[in-house]
Amino acid sequence: MTDIAIRLAEVQKSFGRTEIIRGVNLAIPRGERHAIIGPNGAGKTTLFNLISGRFPITSGTIEVNGQSTAGLAPQEINRLGLSRSFQITSIFPRMSVFENIRCGLLWSQGYRYSFWQLLGRQKGLNDQVEALLDQLNLSARRNLQAGLLSYAEQRALEIGITIAGGADIILLDEPTAGMSHSETEYAVALIRRVSEGKTLLMVEHDMGVVFGLADRITVLVYGQVIASDVPTAIRGNAAVREAYLGTEAA
């Protein structure tokens, strides 16, 4: 039996009378790079928000690392080892790039709400931040206010914050949205590098990125999974072509 990182069973979500997620079943094995695709309004981001605890689910169950997330706050789900990025860049804009990454590391390093330890003296912690900045290619920008970074750099920084805590499950919501071709290429290489040995779940519109990165792809249409398979099978799936890829190819 394979180890399951995220398991969704009959997950359903309604906003008022509108049903957005209509009974999704999904199991993502540990170590898999998994992409969710689907037309606009299919509920991809909503699904992310449900898994990460941003919204409560209406019915069904979600398990992260074998634990039900029912009734857990986002930070509690994060502490189970799940970390996410946002479709609209979500960083700490008035803090320096260095501080942004360090904030991503604090909880996992056990600093909690300490107000008696001076961060400047935490050499091990700061070295880790530097190493990560290096990996993100942001070392030269370390002292800049994060809000002043270029768009692509902010996206890279957000990925950095997301992985900093060492979570073994990473959710990326359209990590390459709005990027130029070369920026996308760089971002893909970065995602590949940082998701090594981890479970990656991402929503993405760029089919080049999806087919280049994903081990398995789930197609979501109107809140339902219509296919979940390896990339080659998805490419050959008639229903998928009709619902999504067909319009893209035309």
Add this chain to the structure above:
Amino acid sequence: MSFLRRNWLWFLAIAITLLIPFLFYDWTKGRHSGFALTLMSEIGVMAIFALSFNMLMGQAGLLSFGHAILFGLGAYCTAHVMNAVKAETVWLPTELIPLVGGLGGLVFGYLIGWLATKQRSTAFAMITMGLGELVSAAALMFMTFFGGEGGITTDRVLDTSLFGVSYASPWQVYCLVLAWAVIAIVLMRLQTMTPLGRMANASRDNFERAQFVGYDPQRIRLLQFMLSGFFAGIAGALYTIIYEIVTFDTLAAAKSANALLAAYIGGAGGFFGPILGTIVVVLLQSGVSLLSNAWLLYVGVLFIVMVIYAPGGILGLIMQHAPIRRTGRMRELALPYVRIFLPAVVLMLGFVLLVELTSFTTIGAAQGKIFKIADTVVNTRTAGPWVAALFSLVAGTIWMRYEFRIFKLTWDALMDDAKRQGLVQ
């Protein structure tokens, strides 16, 4: 040695604050000026209070309209404990009395914060405003703790000093206030560099992101609120020691507004901004209020001008010069500054004269005061002064606008140069 060298600015600041009272020293009588010392002590107390307020507003993005309740409750706790020490029911060295206020602020910070920090932004501001009114109302209801309208009086001469100091003289009190101000300011400064301090910044910037890196923003807010209450309480305790009376004013809305004014005028964005703001506000309050009935109007106008033209406060204005300073061309701003300073003086003179003329014809007349400028009586019922004031105001404004354009050109040229050299940020 390296400690001294790294922190020389702190030591310089402490030395200066110790020396300033001697500028007002009466050498013939061999006595300190009580007014100057009380003013300086007040600045010390209000600086701690404004900084504790900024732990919420500047650092955690929490605008509190009821911050004075922590100051006031800390002060009341201190007054009661001081009276107990005086009655010898408990023993506590005078030097440690401020900790009583701190603990009071911490405990009430927990009780009040537990409610207020359930929300953030506007809702938080509304809750603090409501709680401020609630505590103010309670202050007049619970006589034994708050002493009603008369407040609680106390005596700071306790004979429990660790150093054998009586604290009868304002100079001794000033030294105690200064020592505690330094301790509190250093601790608050250090707190910004701790995990909690940084995560307070983080939850201010983006509370949702803070959640997704594992933190509970509500817990961050509560802890930050409690620590802020601790320092506000220390300020309240020092207030009690200086004035030996605690009344309802210490926790009223006007006191809360003071912290807000100081933080805004000084600059909430940087750590030291509120200290600058406190100096300005206290000098206006204690100094100008002796000279003018309209001092509150000046504070208000200053506040509005700062919020509109310099939202970063005094500190923000200073920091804006940093790129030009790095190019080493600050000197080129000297002349433009002088040229803008002259019309500014004319404008302000016109404005002040107009305000004073008005206040003397209304409140002043009712109080039987006579408007004098350097022993010359100004008759507010003649047209002359009014015309002069109006002329000065209008001419100053027009001149100022003209000079400002020239200033702006020089400024922009210098900034462009700094940008070209890559010295901006």
